[in-house]
Amino acid sequence: MNGKVQARPALTLSFFAAGFLALAGGVLTVALDPAILTGPYYQPKLLALAHWLVLGWLGSVFLGAAYQLGPVIAESPLRFPLLGWFHLALHLTGLPCMVYGFAAGNYHWILAGGVLVTSGCIAFVITQLATAQASWRGDPVGCALVIGWFWLAVTLGLGLFMTGNRLAGLESAPSQWLRIHAILGTTGFFLTVFNAVSLRLVPMFAVTTRQSNARTWTSLVQTQAGLLLVAPASLLHFSPLLWLSGLLILSGQLLFLWEILAQLARRHRQLDGPLNWFAGSFLWLPLAMTGLLLLMNRTGLNLTMLEPEAGAVLVFTVYLLGCLTTAVLAMSFKIIPFLVWQAAYGRHLGRSRVPPLSSLVHERLFLLASTGSTLGIIILVGALSEQSGFLIRTAAIMLGVGIGCAMTNFILSGRHLRCPQLQPLNFPTA
Amino acid sequence: MTSEVIDRLRLVPDPELGLNIVELGMVEQIEELNGHLRVHLVLTSPGCPLSGNIEEAIHSVLRSIPGVETVMVEFRHDIPWHPGRIDPEAREKLMGQQSG
Numbered sequence: 001m002n003g004k005v006q007a008r009p010a011l012t013l014s015f016f017a018a019g020f021l022a023l024a025g026g027v028l029t030v031a032l033d034p035a036i037l038t039g040p041y042y043q044p045k046l047l048a049l050a051h052w053l054v055l056g057w058l059g060s061v062f063l064g065a066a067y068q069l070g071p072v073i074a075e076s077p078l079r080f081p082l083l084g085w086f087h088l089a090l091h092l093t094g095l096p097c098m099v100y101g102f103a104a105g106n107y108h109w110i111l112a113g114g115v116l117v118t119s120g121c122i123a124f125v126i127t128q129l130a131t132a133q134a135s136w137r138g139d140p141v142g143c144a145l146v147i148g149w150f151w152l153a154v155t156l157g158l159g160l161f162m163t164g165n166r167l168a169g170l171e172s173a174p175s176q177w178l179r180i181h182a183i184l185g186t187t188g189f190f191l192t193v194f195n196a197v198s199l200r201l202v203p204m205f206a207v208t209t210r211q212s213n214a215r216t217w218t219s220l221v222q223t224q225a226g227l228l229l230v231a232p233a234s235l236l237h238f239s240p241l242l243w244l245s246g247l248l249i250l251s252g253q254l255l256f257l258w259e260i261l262a263q264l265a266r267r268h269r270q271l272d273g274p275l276n277w278f279a280g281s282f283l284w285l286p287l288a289m290t291g292l293l294l295l296m297n298r299t300g301l302n303l304t305m306l307e308p309e310a311g312a313v314l315v316f317t318v319y320l321l322g323c324l325t326t327a328v329l330a331m332s333f334k335i336i337p338f339l340v341w342q343a344a345y346g347r348h349l350g351r352s353r354v355p356p357l358s359s360l361v362h363e364r365l366f367l368l369a370s371t372g373s374t375l376g377i378i379i380l381v382g383a384l385s386e387q388s389g390f391l392i393r394t395a396a397i398m399l400g401v402g403i404g405c406a407m408t409n410f411i412l413s414g415r416h417l418r419c420p421q422l423q424p425l426n427f428p429t430a
Numbered sequence: 431m432t433s434e435v436i437d438r439l440r441l442v443p444d445p446e447l448g449l450n451i452v453e454l455g456m457v458e459q460i461e462e463l464n465g466h467l468r469v470h471l472v473l474t475s476p477g478c479p480l481s482g483n484i485e486e487a488i489h490s491v492l493r494s495i496p497g498v499e500t501v502m503v504e505f506r507h508d509i510p511w512h513p514g515r516i517d518p519e520a521r522e523k524l525m526g527q528q529s530g
Contacts, residue, residue, distance in 0.1 A: 068479065075477030075507075204475045207447065207513050207524065268513040269447070269524045334446075341445055346480065350442050350487025357445040427494065428437040 009339035011084045015064020016336060018092060020407050022056030023325075027400045034392035037384060041312045042178075048102035050316075054186065055117065056095050058320065061328050062193055063091070063124055065335060066145075070128050073141055073200055079130035083123040090120030111163045118156045125149050140216040144196035147224060151188030155181060176234045183234075186316065187249065187292065188227050190324055195220070195256050198282075198327070202260055205334060207269040211262040215255055223252030230296075239297065246293035253289045257282055274333035274361070277370045281327035288319035314384040321377045321399075329373055329406060336410045337361055344416040353423040360416060365409040372402025435460050435467065438491040442484060444474065447524060451484065455515025458506050465499035467492055472511045481505065 026049060030036060036045045071078045078084070094116025101109030128149060132142070158181040165177075199216065203209055210216060226248030233241035260282055264271075271279065295315045337360035345354040376399030383391030439457055440450045451457060451471070459470040469488055473481055485503045492501045516524065 072475070072477040072479055205446070207516075209512060268516065268521055270526060338446065342480065342483070345445070346483040347486070349480075349483045350490035354443070354445070356443075356448050358448070425441060425491075427441070427491070428434075 009068070009343050011081065011088070012064045012068040013336065013339055014088055015060045015067070015091075016332065016410075018088070019057050019060030019064065020332075020403065020410075022052060022060060022095075024400065024403050024407065026053045026057060027396050027403060031393055031396035031400060034389040034396065037313055037317075037380075037392050038310070038387045038389060040310060041316075044103055044105050046313070048099045051102055052095070052099045054190075054320065055091075055098070058190060058324055058328065060091065061332070062190065063087070063121075065197070066124070066128060066193075068335070068339070069197060069200065070131050070145070073137075073145060073196075074132045074134060075137075076131055076134035078127060079134070080127045083127045087120040087123040087127075090116045090123070094118075094120065107163055107166045111160070111167060114156070114160050114163055118160060121152060121156055125153065140213075140220050141196045141200050144192050144199070144220055147220075148189050148193040148196060151184055151192060151227070155185035155189055158184070176237075180231045180234050182312075182316075183230050183292070183296070184227065186320060188230075190320075191253070192223070192227075194324060194327065195223070195253075198256075198260060201278075201331065201334075202263050205269075205275055206264055206267040206271060208263045208267040211259060211266060215259050215262075219252045219255035219259060221252070222248050222255065226250075226252060234296075242296050243293075246296045250286075250289040250293050253285055257285055272358070273363075273366055273370065274330050277330035277333075277374075278327055280374070281323055281330060284318060284322035284326065288315065288323050291315035291318055310384075310387070314381065317377075317384055318381055322381065326373065326377065329369065329402075332406065333361055333366060333369075333409070337413055340410075340413045340416055344420050345422075348420065348422055351425065353425050355416075355421050359421075360413040362409050362412060365405045365412075369402045369405040369409065372398050372400075372405060374402075376400075376402055432460055432462065434495060435462070435469075435492060438495060439469070439488065441491050442487045445480070447474075449516070449520050449524065451488075453517045453520035453523075455517065456511065458509060465497050466502075467498055467500065468502045468504060470504050470506050472506050472509045472515070474511045476507065476510075 029049060029052075033045070036043075036049055041047075041050075067078060067081075067084050094113040096113070097109050098113025098117060101107060101111075101113055128145075132146065158177060162175070162177050162181060199210070226245045229241055229245035229248065232238075233245045260279075264279060291311075292315055295312055337357055341357050341360055348354050376395045376397075379391055379398060380395035383395050436452055436457070440452045442451045443449070444451065444454055447454065454474060456472050456474060457469065458472050461468040461470075469492070471484070471488070478484075485505075488503050489501050492498055513521070
């Protein structure tokens with residue numbers, strides 16, 4: 001190991017571009033047809049939208065970021081980068097097939113798309129494992145990442161299993177497998193990776209350190225123990241086990257939140273706008289995990305007077321949009337400018353005076369992006385509680401404005417690639 | 431020559447934090463022998479994606495010093511970086527840094 005990590009900004013940026021286009025498309029769909037989000041979750045259009053957003057938006061961004069963060073966390077260059085491009089091609093081919101299949105109720109298309117997406121993820125896991133193998137650290141971050149890939153494999157396997165069953169006429173939906181697939185996919189993979197990435201990025205960006213190893217490990221163990229119980233508890237319909245599973249996940253996440261807040265309290269840097277927004281995403285987490293606990297135990301979410309099936313849409317909106325999307329949007333104001341900066345100025349470091357990274361973030365666009373997205377998500381959560389189509393459309397429009405501003409910022413930052421702002425470097429005289 | 435080397439290393443910035451590698455306490459040690467320089471560097475984050483760029487930048491700013499023949503950068507993975515390594519004045523700057 002020579003300590004140098006070769007970056008792959010183009011690969012990560014391509015995944016991010018795909019993710020943002022998917023998010024914009026998903027939000028536009030909701031704005032045009034708000035009825036998709038009202039009523040029970042088991043309806044073709046909603047299943048299509050859920051896969052479009054979870055795989056197309058969050059999946060693209062998480063997987064793309066892993067091509068950048070994986071080598072950083074493993075402290076080793078990315079292995080087999082060509083496989084990463086192959087993964088992107090499979091992902092972008094398989095996802096539309098799968099989503100079309102869900103919307104049309106055609107399980108042949110779902111299976112074809114699912115096989116392509118899964119093949120891409122296999123390529124992804126190969127690159128990540130090969131990268132991690134070179135210098136893997138058995139700390140909570142390294143362990144959580146590997147566990148996240150395990151849950152990704154389980155989720156994809158379950159998806160293919162259910163689709164195969166439907167084609168063979170063996171299963172009538174919705175089944176317990178579908179609930180397990182949804183919980184393990186969104187929580188097993190995304191939450192585990194979100195925890196790992198946050199535990200790595202918060203110390204890096206906020207200039208702080210891990211405050212408690214014991215707390216971090218306990219958080220990981222509790223969350224994973226809860227996740228491991230999801231499938232047996234759901235299949236056995238055993239209520240105490242379902243409560244235990246949900247409570248373990250919730251308590252694990254509260255410990256994670258405690259650690260993050262402790263790190264932020266001991267930071268050595270004033271948080272800038274994107275970091276404050278990122279920190280705000282953690283506020284959604286206890287709400288989302290409490291909702292998941294109630295949903296798993298089908299308590300009816302009496303606070304909102306929704307049936308559990310409609311409550312599922314609300315809980316996953318709080319979690320996937322409130323927590324994860326807020327975190328990703330905020331962190332994309334750090335990661336994308338960094339990748340562009342590195343591509344534009346990395347080779348000029350020490351040769352010319354280069355602009356600071358912060359110059360790639362336009363303050364007004366950032367404010368519009370963060371305000372529009374945050375208000376949009378808050379209104380959407382209220383709209384789902386009230387089952388109001390008008391408010392859902394209003395929320396989608398606000399969210400769309402926020403996403404549009406974020407995308408505009410990233411496109412504008414590309415100017416630095418075409419016209420780098422370099423100034424001569426004045427060497428001090430002896 | 432060491433003070434001149436340090437002055438030159440101050441020209442290598444961390445783009446995210448806005449401080450240079452000397453202020454950040456990344457320079458652990460500088461060895462100089464007959465025009466051959468060896469800079470021991472502690473990365474703020476192990477596996478930092480800018481490490482290659484930082485290494486090239488150090489070469490670039492040091493090789494133009496009269497009398498310097500070779501420059502070698504050694505990443506010290508055995509020494510963990512921590513915020514306590516930041517120069518006290520720079521730390522104040524960091525805490526007062528405004529949003530970009």
